[in-house]
Amino acid sequence: DLPDHDAFHQWSIDELGTFWSAVWDYCGVIGQPGPRDLINGDVMLHARFFPDASLNFAENLLIKHGPQDALIFRGEDKMSYRWSWDQLHSTVSKLQQAFRAMGIGKGDRMSAMMPNMPETIACMLATASIGAIWSSCSPDFGEQGVLDRFGQIEPGLFITCDAYWYNGKLQDVSD
Structure with missing residues (x-):
């Protein structure tokens, strides 16, 4: 004492x-x-x-369970929603299973060009839970910025969105 x-x-x-x-x-x-x-x-x-x-980063972050809020999201387009710990666990588990089915495993590199939202967090946690390496950037990096960033790590899987909101306008990145 x-x-x-x-x-x-x-x-x-x-x-x-x-x-x-x-x-x-x-x-x-x-x-x-x-x-x-x-x-x-x-x-x-x-x-x-x-x-x-x-230790596993994701396992330690996902220690909680239950209906309480784990993530609260409010997008620039005024969309808002909440994910409970149970919903976060379920989503991470489904993504983890999908990544493994695609052959992603420990040490593999994954990347994402996605806005800051619960789905992005779930992808990161699913990646970490299988021991893969996660790198991400915002869609507003632009094509060359994304290529420069992810070209360095040569990811085995690239996750993206087709559009995102910025400065009150929907930005299409589906090309």
Whole structure:
């Protein structure tokens, strides 16, 4: 037991590995922290926490279930809707199954040119859940910007929309 905030702060500095192991446990991180909690701890700039850890980003983000709001969306076109945790789980699961059926797996690269909306988030989570790599950009990047960005990673799957709203106008990108 630490008597006050200052003592807690000092302990977190003096015992970096122990502190971050306690944070991992306290936060309920799903995954394996690995045998080492810290390497190169003498210089904070070079410190690496949990270098042997294995966890899934999507699994940790999707820990909640139920009818409560997970995502609240309001588009520029005044369209608005909410996704519950259950709906988000269901959508991510369907996308994950579709991606796997297309042969997408761990380490594969996927890209998306989509607006910031729940469907984009679900695609990202489905990608992360199978261990694939996600890269995205807004449709307003333009054709050359998209080609430059995604040409660097050579994605195995490209997801896009056919139109999006910008500055009060529907922008067609179906070409």
